[in-house]
Amino acid sequence: MRVHGRLRGTMTNDTDPVLAEDPITGEEIELPADVEVGEIIDSPVTGTELEVISLDPVVLEEAPELEEDWGE
Amino acid sequence: MQIGILYSRIRKDEKLLLGELRERGHEVAKIDVRKERFGLESTTADVADLDLVVDRCLSTSRSLYATKFLDSYGVPVINSPETGDVCADKAKNSLALAEAEIPTPATEVAFTKETAMEAIEEFGYPCVLKPVVGSWGRLMAKIDTQNAAEAILEHKETLGHYEHKVFYIQEFVDKPGRDIRVLAVDGDPVAAMTRTSDHWLTNAAKGGETASFDLDDRALDLVERASEAVGGGMLGVDLMEVGGTGSGEYTVHEVNHTVEFKALDAASEVDVPARVVDWLEAKAAAAADGKEVTA
Numbered sequence: 001m002r003v004h005g006r007l008r009g010t011m012t013n014d015t016d017p018v019l020a021e022d023p024i025t026g027e028e029i030e031l032p033a034d035v036e037v038g039e040i041i042d043s044p045v046t047g048t049e050l051e052v053i054s055l056d057p058v059v060l061e062e063a064p065e066l067e068e069d070w071g072e
Numbered sequence: 073m074q075i076g077i078l079y080s081r082i083r084k085d086e087k088l089l090l091g092e093l094r095e096r097g098h099e100v101a102k103i104d105v106r107k108e109r110f111g112l113e114s115t116t117a118d119v120a121d122l123d124l125v126v127d128r129c130l131s132t133s134r135s136l137y138a139t140k141f142l143d144s145y146g147v148p149v150i151n152s153p154e155t156g157d158v159c160a161d162k163a164k165n166s167l168a169l170a171e172a173e174i175p176t177p178a179t180e181v182a183f184t185k186e187t188a189m190e191a192i193e194e195f196g197y198p199c200v201l202k203p204v205v206g207s208w209g210r211l212m213a214k215i216d217t218q219n220a221a222e223a224i225l226e227h228k229e230t231l232g233h234y235e236h237k238v239f240y241i242q243e244f245v246d247k248p249g250r251d252i253r254v255l256a257v258d259g260d261p262v263a264a265m266t267r268t269s270d271h272w273l274t275n276a277a278k279g280g281e282t283a284s285f286d287l288d289d290r291a292l293d294l295v296e297r298a299s300e301a302v303g304g305g306m307l308g309v310d311l312m313e314v315g316g317t318g319s320g321e322y323t324v325h326e327v328n329h330t331v332e333f334k335a336l337d338a339a340s341e342v343d344v345p346a347r348v349v350d351w352l353e354a355k356a357a358a359a360a361d362g363k364e365v366t367a
Binding site: 034037038039051067071 | 079080081082083086087090091102104130131132133203205206207208210211233308328329330331332
């Protein structure tokens with residue numbers, strides 16, 4: 001996938017790591033190349049759980065808090 | 073085939089599943105249930121052309137409602153809402169196992185602090201108090217004394233959601249430091265592992281150490297029957313050994329309907345997502361033919 005221009009994050013192609021902006025610190029962080037929308041990423045900066053909201057552009061948000069009925 | 077994945081959070085488990093499905097050339101539609109609405113006759117989710125929808129909702133409430141609605145539209149869903157309904161509630165789960173004459177820990181439900189205390193005193197100490205809905209070992213209490221029992225019951229009655237006033241009390245099973253998780257599809261085991269911990273809770277989510285486990289005939293029989301008892305599907309069947317390690321006697325304490333399998337995939341030599349997708353392909357083909365299939 002190619003993205004023209006950078007908003008809050010950037011994808012280059014399917015094998016390169018994906019760069020995105022940490023929504024809490026504003027720092028640039030690296031995501032796995034196979035990252036999925038809906039995936040939860042631990043911020044390498046703060047350890048906060050971040051949810052991948054979109055890939056084009058790459059947008060992260062702080063993930064929802066764990067709820068009582070979550071599980072398997 | 074076209075497969076829908078109901079989700080609200082993509083865990084490692086879903087990534088494994090998505091990877092296997094795509095590798096085999098299946099079209100995958102990820103359906104984030106948080107973005108959809110479900111009406112009495114139709115949904116905003118684009119499900120009309122899907123051969124099968126796999127429920128991977130992390131939230132039990134969303135799982136139960138979303139699968140119920142999809143089922144009502146005639147969309148084939150794994151697991152069925154009926155299976156989800158039984159598995160999501162520990163009391164219903166215990167009843168289903170008992171009704172099928174599957175060994176399961178002695179359990180009582182009480183609705184007031186007083187009757188719960190009576191049940192606890194009858195079980196004796198230690199015994200276990202669990203929320204009827206919940207997972208990953210959260211909010212489970214091993215009760216060692218009367219004082220602890222009184223305090224926990226009061227806290228639950230005062231602070232909890234109404235479901236916490238359904239007191240689910242269970243005998244404490246003195247397992248040999250481990251329990252057994254089996255991933256089964258319609259009763260056919262895909263892989264099994266032990267979860268070992270010094271803590272009384274051995275869940276992988278609680279940090280239990282995992283190791284591959286070979287099921288004996290007794291365990292195979294119990295897994296098959298436990299699956300049938302809750303309506304079949306892709307399930308995580310949890311067993312404890314009674315009478316010590318390798319005794320060959322088990323009690324089935326729980327069956328999970330949105331089973332996580334990343335730990336099992338890592339612990340076992342079985343390619344778990346591949347086996348799961350084999351089964352999903354068979355289920356989708358059977359649904360297309362309008363007939364049931366078993367593993």
